[in-house]
Amino acid sequence: MKPYVAVDHVDVIFDTKNGPFQALANVSASIAKGEFVSIIGHSGCGKSTVLNLIAGLLDPTTGCVLLEDREIKGPGPERAVVFQNHSLLPWLTVFGNVYLAVERVFGVNETKPALAERTDKAIEMVGLSHARDKRPNEISGGMKQRVGIARALAMEPKVLLMDEPFGALDALTRAHLQDELMRITGDLGSTVLMVTHDVDEAVLLSDRIIMMTNGPAATVGEILDVKLPRPRNRLVLAEDARYVHLRGEVLRFLYEKHMHPAVSVARVACNGTRYSPGTPATPQDSAALHPAQ
Amino acid sequence: MNTEVVSINSMALPAGNSAGVNQLRQPVASRAAAHEANSPKIDTGSAKPNSGQRAGKLLNGAFSTVMPPVLGLLLLVVVWAFVAQTTEYLPSPAKTWLSALEIFGDPFYDRGLNDKGIGWQLWASLKRVFEGFGLAALIGIPLGFMVGRFDALQRMMNPVISLLRPVSPLAWLPIGLAVFKAADPSAIFVIFITSIWPMVINTSLGVASVPQDYLNVARVLKLSEWKVFTKILLPASLPYVVTGIKLALGIAWLVIVAAEMLTGGVGIGFWIWDEWNNLNMAHIIVAIFVVGTVGLILEQSMAWVANRFDYRKN
Numbered sequence: 001m002k003p004y005v006a007v008d009h010v011d012v013i014f015d016t017k018n019g020p021f022q023a024l025a026n027v028s029a030s031i032a033k034g035e036f037v038s039i040i041g042h043s044g045c046g047k048s049t050v051l052n053l054i055a056g057l058l059d060p061t062t063g064c065v066l067l068e069d070r071e072i073k074g075p076g077p078e079r080a081v082v083f084q085n086h087s088l089l090p091w092l093t094v095f096g097n098v099y100l101a102v103e104r105v106f107g108v109n110e111t112k113p114a115l116a117e118r119t120d121k122a123i124e125m126v127g128l129s130h131a132r133d134k135r136p137n138e139i140s141g142g143m144k145q146r147v148g149i150a151r152a153l154a155m156e157p158k159v160l161l162m163d164e165p166f167g168a169l170d171a172l173t174r175a176h177l178q179d180e181l182m183r184i185t186g187d188l189g190s191t192v193l194m195v196t197h198d199v200d201e202a203v204l205l206s207d208r209i210i211m212m213t214n215g216p217a218a219t220v221g222e223i224l225d226v227k228l229p230r231p232r233n234r235l236v237l238a239e240d241a242r243y244v245h246l247r248g249e250v251l252r253f254l255y256e257k258h259m260h261p262a263v264s265v266a267r268v269a270c271n272g273t274r275y276s277p278g279t280p281a282t283p284q285d286s287a288a289l290h291p292a293q
Numbered sequence: 294m295n296t297e298v299v300s301i302n303s304m305a306l307p308a309g310n311s312a313g314v315n316q317l318r319q320p321v322a323s324r325a326a327a328h329e330a331n332s333p334k335i336d337t338g339s340a341k342p343n344s345g346q347r348a349g350k351l352l353n354g355a356f357s358t359v360m361p362p363v364l365g366l367l368l369l370v371v372v373w374a375f376v377a378q379t380t381e382y383l384p385s386p387a388k389t390w391l392s393a394l395e396i397f398g399d400p401f402y403d404r405g406l407n408d409k410g411i412g413w414q415l416w417a418s419l420k421r422v423f424e425g426f427g428l429a430a431l432i433g434i435p436l437g438f439m440v441g442r443f444d445a446l447q448r449m450m451n452p453v454i455s456l457l458r459p460v461s462p463l464a465w466l467p468i469g470l471a472v473f474k475a476a477d478p479s480a481i482f483v484i485f486i487t488s489i490w491p492m493v494i495n496t497s498l499g500v501a502s503v504p505q506d507y508l509n510v511a512r513v514l515k516l517s518e519w520k521v522f523t524k525i526l527l528p529a530s531l532p533y534v535v536t537g538i539k540l541a542l543g544i545a546w547l548v549i550v551a552a553e554m555l556t557g558g559v560g561i562g563f564w565i566w567d568e569w570n571n572l573n574m575a576h577i578i579v580a581i582f583v584v585g586t587v588g589l590i591l592e593q594s595m596a597w598v599a600n601r602f603d604y605r606k607n
């Protein structure tokens with residue numbers, strides 16, 4: 001598989017008030033053309049940092065990031081981003097938000113009516129034609145996320161980068177949007193990198209799952225191939241032994257090999273063994289449950 | 294009133310007494326607004342039991358909205374009447390009222406340079422305010438955008454602004470007189486130099502506090518600097534800009550009276566000074582009310598504009 005996007009031996013070190021903070025250490029990963037890849041890991045491990053590297057919003061401290069064998073220097077519309085918090089401009093309507101992106105990408109070659117048509121098509125694709133002229137504060141959280149996705153898709157990007165696109169949504173809306181996203185990216189053959197911390201979402205949507213170890217100095221722990229046939233149906237898959245197995249693999253990685261300190265406290269409490277009320281979990285407590293680290 | 298904007302108000306206010314003016318006014322305005330927002334709820338809640346009670350409550354509501362301000366003004370008049378009794382130079386409210394009727398009976402008479410109606414005096418002052426303030430806006434707002442957008446410029450301008458901003462407005466008058474060698478441009482210059490800072494500061498604050506998320510959108514789209522300005526910086530910081538304009542206008546109106554007292558000519562400030570020389574205290578008190586009312590109208594209309602341009606409110 002020839003890599004379309006490549007992250008090559010990247011370190012990221014942030015300068016903070018308390019001195020340098022190494023967020024990523026020796027991260028290497030690749031995405032093939034038309035592939036749907038997820039990054040999963042505990043909160044704060046550096047998922048957004050990886051995504052921002054590819055978006056060009058952040059430069060690696062060492063190593064390099066490539067798109068089609070060319071080094072990525074700065075952001076650009078061929079790598080559209082769906083931001084963690086949708087980032088719609090509140091003074092523009094749904095149409096205006098999408099149009100701003102469409103105009104930037106296709107404005108040089110196309111007439112205004114053609115641009116408007118593209119915009120409307122993208123809005124229709126995510127089922128929001130009825131809300132076309134509404135402002136972001138007049139629509140629901142799920143609708144905002146859909147506008148963010150429509151804006152990114154309308155740009156016909158080489159790579160679609162999504163940072164927890166469904167993070168703040170309820171389970172039903174989430175499932176609905178996941179299905180829509182699967183359909184749309186499947187139809188368009190998009191190359192997608194999605195950050196998530198939802199195990200089911202990762203398995204359901206991805207061709208491959210990059211599992212990251214905990215920070216600081218996080219790196220790629222394991223990469224899981226998801227060879228489930230497409231189109232995928234969540235109800236059918238829920239019973240599928242391969243799906244259940246893959247899901248178990250991701251869970252095992254997250255909750256056994258790279259348990260988050262906060263999660264480990266909860267686990268100890270549940271088991272009722274090493275936990276006595278009123279005693280805060282000591283670092284040793286969680287260390288005991290971290291054989292891999 | 295948005296809390297953010299209020300906090301900017303107090304941050305960016307240069308003159309101590311204008312802070313007092315603002316703080317006195319805003320609670321009244323917001324209380325009225327809060328009441329408006331509440332009354333429909335009271336309405337529906339008591340609609341069923343009986344309509345007499347409902348009408349009573351409505352009346353009660355109107356009463357409690359109108360009463361406190363009226364009481365406050367009444368108190369002012371009572372105190373004034375009381376003080377007027379103790380000194381022979383301060384005219385009583387009644388006498389002042391008659392004087393006001395006389396003044397407003399013919400506000401636009403014109404009997405030569407030194408004897409014009411109050412309408413002309415006001416007009417002259419407002420004209421100066423708008424000239425000085427307009428010029429300040431023309432320069433201050435673009436400057437504020439640049440200062441907020443470019444870090445280097447911010448570092449360059451910060452000491453200049455911090456140094457010049459606290460200078461008492463009238464200290465600029467001699468400079469104006471020396472440079473322009475005429476009274477009128479000097480007064481306009483004083484208005485200009487005192488009203489420019491709130492606009493520069495608030496505009497740059499607005500630009501600097503545009504959420505990084507929005508700027509990231511601009512970066513990913515690789516928008517041109519012009520598009521970034523029109524589609525992101527301008528709309529995002531417009532509420533701040535309007536707040537700056539509002540503060541500047543208030544200050545300009547505050548300063549013009551004092552400046553005109555010193556420069557002379559036609560204008561409400563000099564008119565007050567003139568009436569003092571004539572020992573016509575009733576006219577002075579009328580003038581004070583006129584200055585206050587015009588200031589209130591300016592502020593209220595700017596508050597209305599501020600609301601119109603706030604994307605968070607429509």
Ligand SMILES: Nc1ncnc2c1ncn2[C@@H]1O[C@H](COP(=O)(O)OP(=O)(O)OP(=O)(O)O)[C@@H](O)[C@H]1O
Pocket residue numbers: 014015016021023041042043044045046047048049050197215
């Ligand atoms: N600009 C920055 N300066 C300093 N430290 C940063 C910066 N950005 C991120 N970090 C740190 O790098 C680490 C990784 O952050 P990142 O946002 O990539 O995590 P994440 O995996 O996306 O977390 P979440 O799931 O909560 O979104 C965190 O410890 C964070 O505190």
Ligand SMILES: [Mg+2]
Pocket residue numbers: 047048049084163
């Ligand atoms: Mg993140």
